[in-house]
């Protein structure tokens with residue numbers, strides 16, 4: 001009997017490994033495997049305790065308590081864990097999905113239902129349940145939006161899911177909580193929570209917006225990395241700029257979306273955000289720069305201004 005005791009620590013280790021390893025199928029599949037391992041673990045444990053009891057009985061004495069007490073504790077905890085596992089179900093009833101993709105050093109944001117795209121900043125309706133999906137294009141990221149009680153990881157090749165609800169209108173700020181390089185502090189997220197009606201009006205306007213044709217200098221210098229819907233600009237290394245004028249900030253929620261910040265960014269993005277994948281353009285003439293700034297300003301339906309939205313502090 002004693003010889004079989006080494007099985008216990010072995011199973012404990014296997015269990016811990018299973019509980020902390022995500023497989024292809026994500027957290028759901030993980031739960032099933034944890035349940036199976038827990039069951040096997042308990043069977044081995046009870047068998048050990050039972051055989052121990054029988055031996056103790058043969059010898060007589062009070063050692064029996066040493067076996068009974070831990071067995072009862074484990075049985076109770078096991079029942080509680082089992083109940084929690086079986087009653088687990090993902091929260092449903094989301095009215096919209098926000099798909100985040102982390103990359104060096106910004107968040108791509110997609111609205112799968114309406115086929116819109118943003119970066120670093122997005123709009124959500126107040127009081128509605130939203131499903132947030134996160135993945136990554138390159139390395140691991142950890143996002144935290146304290147005002148929405150949201151923390152989630154963005155893992156390459158996998159999709160993590162969480163559900164949030166904005167209690168009141170305003171700006172909910174998010175930060176990158178894991179060190180991912182020199183610009184970790186400049187990878188932020190801003191969720192602008194709008195009353196449901198305003199949100200839907202915005203989404204409809206954004207969907208029917210026809211972006212103006214990009215100027216030649218944009219097509220030559222910028223289009224390889226930046227997409228503008230329905231035009232020849234189809235790059236995907238950088239943010240989709242179709243709705244750029246709607247953003248109150250750029251650079252993943254860092255700088256105000258105004259010409260005095262944009263001009264130095266276009267001239268020298270790596271100088272402002274170390275490690276960024278956008279090159280510097282020191283050779284652009286003043287006129288070309290102005291053409292680009294004017295063009296960026298024209299990207300998005302007019303009549304929406306969110307610069308007055310107040311930041312929601314938690």
Ligand code: HEC
Pocket residue numbers: 104105106118119120218221222223224225226237238239244247249250251252253266273276277278279281292296
């Ligand atoms: C080699 C790829 C590449 C080229 C070429 C490029 N960019 Fe970028 N750009 C990026 C990346 C990557 C980012 C995201 C940086 C970040 O926020 O971390 C970006 C961000 C931006 C942003 C901020 C977008 C947002 O939503 O935050 C603007 C505006 C921008 N670029 C304009 C331009 C202009 C104008 C040109 C041409 C003169 C240009 N870019 C050329 C890769 C590129």
